[in-house]
Amino acid sequence: MGLAQLIDAHKQEVLGRWKEMVRTLADARKLSDASLEDHVPELIDWLAARLRDRVSTNDYGTQMLSRAHAFQRVGEEFDLVEVLVELAVLREVLLGLWVEEPAGVAPVEVLHLSQDLDDVVTVCTTEFARQVVRRYCGSPQAAETLGP
Template sequence: MGLARLIEAHKQEVLVRWKELVRTLTDARKLSDASLEDHVPELLDWLAKRLRERASTDDYGSQMLSRVHAFQRVCEHFDLVEVLAELAVLRETLLGLWVEEPEGVTPSEVLHLNQDLDDVVTVCTTEFARRALALRGASEAAAETMGH
């Protein structure tokens, strides 16, 4: 529960740090704060909940939030590399928080956080590719077969 508590207690700080680092990415510089953040606050809430409730089958964070984020970034003409960089910066920011305040955080919590973030990256990558193919005229059937 230590890592979940850290994420919840430092949520705004995590968002500020994340935005500062992500703003150094080429495509992210042009976004408004609201567009940049889009679903990151909800994703942080979901990650904290997953850390508390490992038996939870709530896939909302790795499914819906990742899909919406990918769709928005495709529409904003982001490159997939930059989308993945945004998620890598989020991971780095959260792990940095743990390094700064390691008391009460177990190694298994860090492992679970990484697994959940890996799921988010997988869904986001697949959805981004599907949307990009669809926008470029690939058949719906071809786009749908990605990730299966």
């Protein structure tokens, strides 16, 4: 069983562990389950799909999911640190799954998962910062200086 199949087989467990750990964050405690989960189930699906087929899996998926997540968290008055901790927790849970069931998982799959999560963090951080600049500075031009 490869890492993608492992993630698929344990998706609800991954989501449950992630929610339990994230609920310890101050900003996350006030959210409903639906708001907390936000785009995380789709992100988990995208990560598994990306592991299965790196060539044809659309990078646009991570861009849109990461941006949507950042946009929602800005609207809920989250701190950027907590947004990044949410993503770090997802990494920890996914890597923990691999540690628990390493058989059949190639080391390159773990490297690819880590690279994809790094991309998600980069996009999410940039979009979060862009949204904060727009909200508090009122300048779309200033927000655009943060990059694509």
